[in-house]
Amino acid sequence: MTVVEGAVRGAPERDEGRGRRRRVRRLTGRDRVVLSLMAGIPTVLTVGLVWLPALASIVLSFSNWSGFGDFSSIQWIGTENYKNIFTIYPEFPPAIGHNLLWLAVFFCLPAPVGLFLAVQLDKQIKFSRVYQSILFMPVVLSLALIGFMTELIFSPTQGLLNNLTGHADHHVIDWIGNPSINIYAVLVMACWRQTGYVMILFLAGLKSVDASLKEAASLDGANGWQVFRHVTWPALRPINVVVLVVTVIESLRAFDIVYIINKGTNGLQLLSVLVTDNIIGEASRIGFGSALATILLVISLIFIVPYLISMFRRDRGE
């Protein structure tokens, strides 16, 4: 009761600061404990598990450390790791290239195809649920499992594809070992999964588009494309942002498929794999791996910061 009074009284005065302060003061002790736990635990977790490790990685990227012994065994070597990554580390250029290729392919294939499928499924066609299940199925499978499936399909001598096309014994097409084509074989499988994922996001968005709007547009004589272009598409805007973000995330964190196939070497290098290779292992190059991780962080920020800026701008606008 008192809380509501405070809020109501605070609002007309347009003095939000004072109003909030008054409200907090009127919280019971228990409320305060609950609220601080609700805000505090996620904050502690985020800072402890995300921000501190991220900062530690950045700091360690300027060091040479095997991970053995205490912190006094860390040697500080400035930007040496970055210099080495850009000059003498042959795995780095292909890894950057493959991450960008992954991103480009995810934008060009699963995103539009997922939208197309969602729009078709939204049309109340027969067996819609069956199609939905079939298309969504790969999303349920883990990427590691899809990695194994990739091997079953693309293995040069025992794989399905070469055996069906008669390339298993002679004129073997090395889908997995030829570094100029294996990334595409993997991308086919990754897109297969990603399309279902995007489709389900769009489908959820489409369900929320008011059917009466589409009906009204049809009555006004709009054809299917015009209804999509002028009614459905604008209504999907919030979902587009989600799909955009999901696409960027999925491309940058790509890891499992290639790691299952050949540990991410020989044509399947990705930044995430290089970080793992150097940090986790029998003897770790913690500084070098951290420098790679920092580069991955910077690339992520290039995509995330503009998104955050536009979100904050919109919030302020409203």
Added chain:
Amino acid sequence: MAQPIGRRSILRGALFGAGALAAGPVLAACSSGGSTSSADVSKASGTVTFGSNAAVPEPKGAYEKLFAQAKQATGISVKPNWVDHNTFQQQISSYLQSNPDDVFNWFAGERMQYFADQGLVSDVGQVWDKIGGSYTAAMKAQSKGKDGKYYLVPFDYYPWAVFYSKSLWKQKGYTAPTTWAQYIALAKKMKADGLIPIAFTDKDGWPAMGTFDYLNMRINGFDFHINLMRNGDKWNTPQVKQVFDTWRELLPYYSPGALGLTWQEGAQQLLTQKAGMMVIGLDQIGTIFTGSKADDLGFFAFPEIDSQYGQDAVEAPIDGFLVSKSPKNKAGAFKLLEYLGTATAQQFWLGSNPADIATANGVDTSKYTQPQADAVKLITGAKQLSQFMDRDTRPDFADPVLLPAIQKFLNSPGDAASIIKNIDAQAKTIFTG
């Protein structure tokens, strides 16, 4: 959105925390005794925890029988902690730094010395006082750290060689080559006969390392090879270039799609007689040629290239046991190792695992399969034993640098010069660090 960062924190977490999860009771950390004091083995009893990289059914079953036998012989119960082979290797450094088991599986040579140097394993000289008599000088050398102290008790090992199917060779009338010219001539003949002359696979990255090791030891000698691996300072030299140039002669005879094939797929080509030969370890191929096929597996030593070095060196990786820095049951761990270091224990284990041979002298060789008996002959005739590329050099050099470099060479054999120049540049930053 926070995902890329999330992954990093997981990596970090794995780095600092995974060992704690992998190891046994957390209390272990506080109960350790001084690691330098000697243990009174005569009073040893109780349970010894054992970190094993043998989680797959076959070696696991053999170990389980062995531990039951050990309980009978010594009174020590072994409590194994089974871990997948590759996972064990990947986590070894965090594992050893947290709460490792008392005894664990590991490898001889540089790969053991690296961890001995970090002070993460116990000196087991006391065990060697008892078992030393049944080991050769070469075996002793591979069990010592750089400080001359013993850190490993060797258990089993196996040679790398050129393997083939005896029945196929008999049918085609092939004979084992001893020189490079004969080897190439044989490969040519096999190709003309419609076979894949040499089953070769490198999707896993490591199988090609064995061929590099042999070429280097045959062309430049054992000492050059070991120094190259240990010091990393002679990569950009005509000698190493020569290794890759010679290797190029073999490429036309390799399995098509080699970089997309696992060693198991290559071994299948040999088993089904589609391929004529394969450079691999007995430990691997022996698990494919099993049952009635076991005695069909023949092999010959990697051919001579330079008569100065002949076929002197044999690649023979040794597996054994180490004791962690501060074991909970030190006396028990030592007593268990004394037992595992005997020919009796090794023979018992090899009864269920015929793809390896015993490291101790005094094993009843009449119980060996034909490939095992041949392997003993090959290894005991060797003047030097190497351990394998990723066991003879630093772990942070073998996998992140050499593995992709060799794959790159196999893809673009013409780029050998720039590849070794790059290996050299990376070696300098790693070995000086």
